[in-house]
Structures are given as structure tokens and as C-alpha cells.
Amino acid sequence: MSLEPRTFTITRADLVAYAAASGDHNPIHTDEAVATSVGLPGVIAHGMYTLALAARAVADWFPEHEVVTLGCKFTSPVVVPAEGGAEVVVAGEEKGGEDGLTTVALTVTHEGQKVLGMPKAVLRRA
Amino acid sequence: MPVDPSIVGRSFPPTRPYPVTAEALRAFAAATGGAWTGGPAPATFPIVTAFEAMNAFLEAEQVALHRIVHGEQRFAYERPVVEGDELTATLTVTSLRQIGGNDIIGTTSEVTDATGALVCTTGATLVHRADGSEA
Numbered sequence: 001m002s003l004e005p006r007t008f009t010i011t012r013a014d015l016v017a018y019a020a021a022s023g024d025h026n027p028i029h030t031d032e033a034v035a036t037s038v039g040l041p042g043v044i045a046h047g048m049y050t051l052a053l054a055a056r057a058v059a060d061w062f063p064e065h066e067v068v069t070l071g072c073k074f075t076s077p078v079v080v081p082a083e084g085g086a087e088v089v090v091a092g093e094e095k096g097g098e099d100g101l102t103t104v105a106l107t108v109t110h111e112g113q114k115v116l117g118m119p120k121a122v123l124r125r126a
Numbered sequence: 127m128p129v130d131p132s133i134v135g136r137s138f139p140p141t142r143p144y145p146v147t148a149e150a151l152r153a154f155a156a157a158t159g160g161a162w163t164g165g166p167a168p169a170t171f172p173i174v175t176a177f178e179a180m181n182a183f184l185e186a187e188q189v190a191l192h193r194i195v196h197g198e199q200r201f202a203y204e205r206p207v208v209e210g211d212e213l214t215a216t217l218t219v220t221s222l223r224q225i226g227g228n229d230i231i232g233t234t235s236e237v238t239d240a241t242g243a244l245v246c247t248t249g250a251t252l253v254h255r256a257d258g259s260e261a
Contacts, residue, residue, distance in 0.1 A: 048196065
């Protein structure tokens with residue numbers, strides 16, 4: 001069963017707030033000069049920021065469930081411009097699970113391109 | 127400089143206990159555009175303590191954080207994190223490969239509560255970009 005896709009916008013200010021809240025102060029997420037110095041196209045969102053958005057969508061879709069496993073590969077960076085923001089779309093497909101577990105196969109895209117590799121959450125009723 | 131292969135299998139000292147306050151939960155949720163109003167922490171919240179363990183490991187190995195790109199992250203939860211938890215992460219280096227001058231470092235961190243009970247296990251793959259990878 002397909003779940004209603006959720007769209008989120010990431011701004012540079014969000015990344016600064018996330019760096020403080022998460023303790024991940026890698027400057028590639030906040031400083032354009034450092035990001036380009038290591039060969040990145042610009043400031044990129046923390047991979048964990050994008051995965052947190054995926055987890056938000058899952059929590060919205062399944063408010064009565066708790067997460068058993070959650071994971072992904074970070075396959076493509078989300079470049080966040082200095083002005084405006086970067087849009088990320090989280091889509092999900094609910095699969096039948098075993099032992100009362102629900103598996104949610106996620107698709108997370110930015111500008112039509114997948115940015116997470118095989119993102120998936122397994123849930124159980126809380 | 128490549129990471130020393132002899133680190134595979136090494137565990138690093140546990141991080142200092144991290145108190146999970148309502149303020150920390152609210153700040154984490156707000157930073158990702160959401161709101162925490164009680165109940166379980168956002169699912170990715172244990173990254174806060176896992177990241178501290180990773181930072182200590184990178185410092186010990188003299189790896190500059192800005193040369194690290196996150197390759198993969200997986201969480202397996204025993205229970206959700208809740209306000210009042212005191213979390214500690216213990217990181218073990220599980221694998222190391224060198225591809226195209228980059229180090230691909232596999233780590234696993236066990237996140238435990240104040241009683242020592244396991245809250246979640248989280249695996250991370252870190253890509254250490256070599257000096258020559260500049261554009």
C-alpha cells in the first residue's frame with residue numbers, strides 16, 4: 001500500500017540548527033568554502049538530516065508504532081543553496097511483515113533523484 | 127594519510143553519559159522541522175551519542191572531520207529513547223577497506239542506558255576522502 005508522500009524543505013539555517021542539536025559540526029554542512037575544498041558541489045545536508053526527515057514521515061504515517069530498525073545508504077548528496085532551500089520528497093510503500101512487524105520501503109528524492117539507497121524502516125505496534 | 131588497518135576490531139572507551147533532556151529532544155525535533163511534545167524521541171536521536179563516539183574515534187586516529195562523508199547508517203532499537211535516559215555509546219571499528227585512495231570505515235556503536243541495558247545498536251559506514259580527492 002502506497003503512503004501519502006511528504007515534502008520537506010531544508011535550508012542552510014536548518015543545517016546550522018541541526019549541527020548544534022546533533023553535535024555534528026562537520027563544516028561541509030555549513031561552510032561553502034570547506035565543502036568545495038573537499039570536492040563537493042556546495043554545502044550539503046547531513047545525511048542524517050535527510051534520514052531524520054524519512055523518520056518523520058514514518059512517524060506521521062504510523063503514529064501508533066515504534067521503530068525496530070531504520071537505515072539507509074547515503075548515495076547522493078542534497079546540495080542546499082544559500083538562498084531558499086532544497087526540497088526532499090519522502091514516499092513509502094507499506095509491506096506485509098512477519099511476527100506483527102510492518103516493513104516500510106522508502107523512496108527519498110531530491111530534484112527527482114534518489115538520495116538514499118534502499119531506505120527502510122521496520123515497525124511494531126507500540 | 128590512510129587510516130591504520132590495525133584499528134579493525136578495536137573498541138574505544140564509552141562516551142560520557144549523555145542526559146536526554148526535554149530541551150535536547152525539542153531542539154533535535156525542531157532542527158528537522160518537527161516538534162517533540164513528549165513520548166518517544168525522534169528515531170534518529172541516538173545519533174547524538176553515537177556521533178560523539180565517532181568524533182572521539184576520529185580524533186584518536188587524527189582524521190579530520192571535514193574529510194569524512196557519511197556512507198551508511200543503520201539503527202536497531204531495543205526500545206525507543208525517552209526523556210530522562212542517560213545514554214552512553216561504545217564504538218567498535220568493524221571493517222576497513224581502501225578504495226581509490228579513500229578509506230571506507232565500518233563502525234558499530236552500542237548505545238546503553240544508565241543501567242547498562244542496550245537501547246540500540248547503530249552501524250555507520252564512514253568514507254574518509256583522501257587528500258588527492260579535491261576538485
